[in-house]
Amino acid sequence: MLQTEQILQDRYQIQRQLGNNGIRQTWLAKDLQATEEKNSLVVVKLLAFGGAVQWDDLKLFEREGQILKQLNHPFIPKYIDYFCIDDHSLWFGLVQEYIPGESLKEKLVNGERFTENKVRKIAVKILKILTYLHELNPGVLHRDIKPSNLIWGENNQIYLVDFGAVQDKAAKEGATFTVVGTYGYAPMEQFGGRAVPASDLYALGATLIHLLTGLPPADLPQKDLRIQFADRVSLSLSFENWLQKLIEPAPEQRFSHTHQALDALKSGEMVQQKNAIKHLDIKEVINNSGCGLFNKDATVPEEILGWNWGAFLMPWFWMWPNNVWYGLLCFIPQIGLITTIYLGAKGNEWAWKSRRWRSIEQFKQHQRGWAIAGIMIGAPVSIMIWMGVFAMLIDSIF
Numbered sequence: 001m002l003q004t005e006q007i008l009q010d011r012y013q014i015q016r017q018l019g020n021n022g023i024r025q026t027w028l029a030k031d032l033q034a035t036e037e038k039n040s041l042v043v044v045k046l047l048a049f050g051g052a053v054q055w056d057d058l059k060l061f062e063r064e065g066q067i068l069k070q071l072n073h074p075f076i077p078k079y080i081d082y083f084c085i086d087d088h089s090l091w092f093g094l095v096q097e098y099i100p101g102e103s104l105k106e107k108l109v110n111g112e113r114f115t116e117n118k119v120r121k122i123a124v125k126i127l128k129i130l131t132y133l134h135e136l137n138p139g140v141l142h143r144d145i146k147p148s149n150l151i152w153g154e155n156n157q158i159y160l161v162d163f164g165a166v167q168d169k170a171a172k173e174g175a176t177f178t179v180v181g182t183y184g185y186a187p188m189e190q191f192g193g194r195a196v197p198a199s200d201l202y203a204l205g206a207t208l209i210h211l212l213t214g215l216p217p218a219d220l221p222q223k224d225l226r227i228q229f230a231d232r233v234s235l236s237l238s239f240e241n242w243l244q245k246l247i248e249p250a251p252e253q254r255f256s257h258t259h260q261a262l263d264a265l266k267s268g269e270m271v272q273q274k275n276a277i278k279h280l281d282i283k284e285v286i287n288n289s290g291c292g293l294f295n296k297d298a299t300v301p302e303e304i305l306g307w308n309w310g311a312f313l314m315p316w317f318w319m320w321p322n323n324v325w326y327g328l329l330c331f332i333p334q335i336g337l338i339t340t341i342y343l344g345a346k347g348n349e350w351a352w353k354s355r356r357w358r359s360i361e362q363f364k365q366h367q368r369g370w371a372i373a374g375i376m377i378g379a380p381v382s383i384m385i386w387m388g389v390f391a392m393l394i395d396s397i398f
């Protein structure tokens, strides 16, 4: 068992564990032979051979070292060393440059949320690294893009780490039977051993969805094998369609190369999808919610128009969470009744314009709740008030 301060190979003094997936341990260590203080921190990944750790794991571990050695990119950690220790059991170690920062997973765990703008920028940075990998000769597929393998460096750059699942295209053509990747992020074809460049694009899409929704893609609902995320976030239509294209279940429906994805993202080009028109209507109006009651140019989705029972039956309460301040008029006895009828008729439109709603579905759900409350509580109270008003009218007439 490894302990803090222990020195490996008379050179690497281990300091803090960064990861342990049961097979590999990752440690932050100090390189005692480093010439400059600023280069003295390194990452040592260790694999103890034997037991549950089998030849396939060792093969991947060795490949990780070999590939890392060949890579030269400013946002991929540099290879430093590879060693083997024969001490009761057999240990293999891979040493690489340490990237000071925080992984995107750590950021998510710490509750950080990512806006569309931020996610677009992250996407461009990752796509540039992937372009470098895919365009190498032979090309390299990462096969394990996910938040824990992406580091947000202290210099605000995004780094790609963990080449433990890489596939060197020269080594294998066609199907490979070492299944790698992480459930939720890796596409189906990868689990069938048939990864292609578009497989990394799927994992990128799933990762970006995690950043936007705060939920791991495996926890999001699926429909026809597609991750359902659109109703949880408010995105521009072009970005939503771009993401949808990344996570198409069939690889041939995705962008086939990173530069295609990059061009489409940069130009904000609208990706043609079967149901793009249907989305268009809905999305445009979503962005118009909360635009202000007096905004005449705003579009209000047809689907939400209609009688608002919640507003009609409980005008005194309904107006507060919906930010419809016209509702205050219902407290004035002389015009209270007319206001209430007006709220029933115009309530949906006014509530839509008064508050910012995440989606049409969220709006409808909210109003449905009020309608139920209105029927259960508001209706009996309203009937009593109306009966009172009616009795007063009759009294005053006769």
Ligand SMILES: Nc1ncnc2c1ncn2[C@@H]1O[C@H](COP(=O)(O)OP(=O)(O)O)[C@@H](O)[C@H]1O
Residues within 6 Å of the ligand: 018, 019, 020, 021, 024, 025, 026, 043, 045, 077, 096, 097, 098, 099, 100, 103, 148, 149, 151, 161, 162, 163, 164
């Ligand atoms: N070069 C690095 N610089 C900084 N942190 C790293 C580096 N490599 C890995 N890490 C951190 O250690 C964690 C585990 O390392 P990783 O290579 O992903 O191991 P595993 O193969 O077990 O997933 C990563 O999630 C990341 O937070």
Ligand SMILES: [Mg+2]
Residues within 6 Å of the ligand: 148, 149, 162
């Ligand atoms: Mg990892």
